Amino acid sequence: MMMKLKPVAVLISIVCLFAACTKEYSFEGSLGSGGSTGGTAHFTITGATGSCAAISGNYKANVALSDSNTVAITVYVDSIGTYIISTGTSDGISFSASGTFAGTGAQTIILNGQGTPVASGIFNFTPGNSGCTFSITVTGDSNNSGGTGGNNGGGTTTTDCKACAYTPTCQGSTYVQVYSLNGTTSERTTTYKSVTDTSIGGATYKKIVSNDGMSGDVASYLNCDNGIYTQIAYNATSLTGSASATMIKQIGLKVNVPVGTTWTDNINASYNGITVTNTYKHTIKGIGISKTVEGVTYNDVIQVEVEITTEYNGISIPSGIAEYYFAKGVGTIETDITNNGSTSSISLKSYNIP
Template sequence: MMWCLMLGILVSCGDKDNDASPKETAELDYQPTTQGSTWSYGGSTPYTVLATGKTKMIDGKSYAEMETKRGSETGKSYLLKEKGVYTAIGMDPSLGDVALTFLKEETPVGKPWEQSNVINGIQTKMTFTIIGKGISKTVEGKTFKEVIHVQMNATYTIMGTEVELGIPTDYYWAKGVGLILTDMGQLGNFPLLTYSIK
């Protein structure tokens, strides 16, 4: 379940006009990666995220580096945006180098996409569905507009039997801001408390 929590730091980098300023570029993104941008999340295990401004070439593509601090632990992850498709690597050490596609801006509402991986020897399938686009969402008293609501359901294949996790996870991404809420139902919520986009 830790990887679900770590999805709260997913970010992206995008194909933009060369003459666009970093601020203008960030305003078009559903998770900016401009250097020095920060996000602080609450919940049972609060954490902060920093966009370092560094990049890393992975499979011939330039991923943006993000740094996450949770308690005394600090970790790095790498994120990519290509034509509205957001992919992350290294969100959780238990996932290894799995590239997880967590948001597809152009996918119609209600049409799912799936991703299957073997994680720690277990076949895992994650199904993502956009529940709403262009909606408003209030988090910690602040109302965000141009929000995309993505729901993720997971199944695991153990000894030939596919088992559902049973509890969907809902993510809310605000344009120009990033992830504003991770809602794991009875397992807890992780709201955006403060943020600064550079």
């Protein structure tokens, strides 16, 4: 199972890396990307999810959108004036429109697409903060092996869900975790709803769509070639909405290296409108160790320590330390996060891997 860090101070943490994807603790690649509205007019976006938009154009991974990529929506105008409507960004693309309403009543607005899709799959967009959400299906281009087949339209069905031995990605897997955060303890069950293969930058990633019963469907991408576990997530947003990152790419684990091996990842993000750089220094602290979690003893465990610092205007601020424990054939069994003297933890209580 894939584990995430909790945001500490202005820490921008990796998405569902090696954990259940839960919005409360970090960034996640959301399957519904919300947007914003503005202007002097007063209006409401009408229609229900799945039937509120007319989509035009073809969408292919690594092919920039053109004037033909549009989405028509209906709004009801109560008072005239200027308007701005936009979606959030998902898979590297977004939709927006601006102009002036000269009259009231129902009107059709054409949202223009911009950006370049990064990966194949199905991606959701919400114009403004409305109840209208529409889906864009991105197909694989001629230079990658991703497609629209498989489950949830995210590529071809993965052939070996246990190839990443320390983070199995088998569809239908369930993980029950115990969260001990800020003095409160709770349990959450995460299910891997679909796992498919898709191509990103010429490499095959496993697209994992998971749901913990609280945060909705969340997508992330994992590659473990040569024992290097790399995860990607797009359009990550913190729980409060104050921090965001267009893309997060991080190496969370290396399995074919000795104890003491270190590596560093940098992630740029926006925090309350301020751009910051978060640095993650990973260190392999133990290999082949035993670890008892929630009364269960796991063998062949790798321990990884992550020191996080946040840099802004040349100032480096310590933002916390996380300890990850990965059990072979299971996934992350425990994460301990320490910041400013307080410690939070996420521990695995039980699991089922088909």
